[in-house]
Amino acid sequence: MFLDNLSTSVLKLCDTRRLSYEAASERCDLSSRYFGDIARGKTAPTILTLEKLCVGFALTPNDLLIPSEVWSEMAFREPMPVTHIRCFRYLSGVTGFPVCPQCGKTMEREYQPYCDRCGQCLDWDNFFKATIILPQK
Structure with a gap:
């Protein structure tokens, strides 16, 4: 369930912010291949990687890991x-x-x-x- 929630969040973030995997991986200081594996739910990131994702997207771990039906509301946070x-x-x-x-x-x-x-x-x-x-x- 953890991987599914994180994968869904990462994919929706890339979509709502109009970011390619390459651009998003640069923001998060991760390789584009590793970032793609996380986005597809193929690998479980470490705590340090989760921190890089949070910093790169300017979100809390809860924003990334807890499924939310109000994703459209989160998009309104992005100026x-x-x-x-x-x-x-x-x-x-x-x-x-x-x-x-x-x-x-x-x-x-x-x-x-x-x-x-x-x-x-x-x-x-x-x-x-x-x-x-x-x-x-």
């Missing part, structure tokens, strides 16, 4: 970059508001840590490069 600004006509000009990358809804404020509609954790580091969505005529 998503805000990459779009939706513009609207306002009085004599145009004003813009950020767009949530998860739900696509227009947010009322910039630089809030979470979307006030869906709860997605937000990353504002590259907001200055956001794509502007102009109002339709």
